[in-house]
Amino acid sequence: MSRFIDFSEEKAMMVNNADWLADLNYIEFIRDIGVHFSVNRMLTAECYKQRMEKGLSFLEFNYMIMQSYDFLELYKRYGCNMQFGGDDQWSNMLGGTELIRRKLGKDAYAMTITLLLNSEGKKMGKTQKGAVWLDPNKTSPFEFYQYWRNVADADVLKFLRMLTFLPLEQIDEMDKWEGSQLNQAKEILAYELTNLVHGEAEAEKAKEAAKALFAGGGSSENIPTAVLDDGQFVDGSIDILSILVAAGMAASRSEARRAVEQGGVTVKGEKVTDVKKAYGKEEIAAEEFMVKKGKKSFKKIEVN
DSSP, rough: OOOEEETTTTTEEEEETTHHHHHHHHHHHHHTTTGGOOOHHHTTHHHHHHHHOOOOHHHHHTHHHHHHHHHHHHHHHHOOEEEEGGGGGGHHHHHHHHHHHHHHHHEEEEEEEEBBBBTOOOOOOOOOOOOSSSSSSSSOOHHHHHHHHHHHHHHHHHHHHHHSSSSHHHHHHTTTTHHHHHHHHHHHHHHHHEEEEOOOHHHHHHHHHHHHHTTTOGGGOOOOOOEOOOGGBBTEEHHHHHHHHTTTSSSSSHHHHHHHHOOEEEEETEEETTTEEEHHHHHHSSEEEEEEEETTTTEEEOOO
């Protein structure tokens, strides 16, 4: 999906690059577009040099050409003459400006934005494991809150400065905080960002749920809940692997099995080590049935 903003109209457009990529003839494309790219020059790009050490697939190698072609089509179809992107896309974006110059004899421009990196120098994006999403269907408000609540000590103040609207003077005061005070800074960060993305009501719910889980206070009704229906029970019971999958805590039974075998699953505060462990419908319905996977994934299980 490609996006660009027409500043003359003061509006944004969203277009699907499948409109010009899906029906490409490979031979014609390589002959018409590929001829403008030097392999030697492409391999000098930092993005390729880093991948060459671990192995560079032909798909990855073609990414610069495809992104450059995207820019060319956006220019031809909509007059888009500037591309914005993360600084890891610099070489790909320059490829687009050069392709436009060669094919159309026109000038185009690129502007990069510094990527948000954690203290380990890793970018925070969908290509990294454990990425956070703004869409509540991909990352719930509670999970979003917990994501920021669990950032590294070395990252919390940087994220407060970059991502929130708190007064810088207030954040500067937190520079003096250490130990348990940093946990308070993380709670502030988590609340502020959840409020910005999901609204005050969801931020309050997430805060209360976190208190109920970790501090012995707050309201447990705001803890993320998964509801099981009758069809998921066999002879009135359901095994732990099925619970984990049904609750969205594992993508498959094999993933759920690994979590149990590695000692990462607890039910009502007790570690589960038997992958065949099953629970009756009445037991789940009788009391608060809390399942935990790892250190950060929690679900309250209820019966429909």
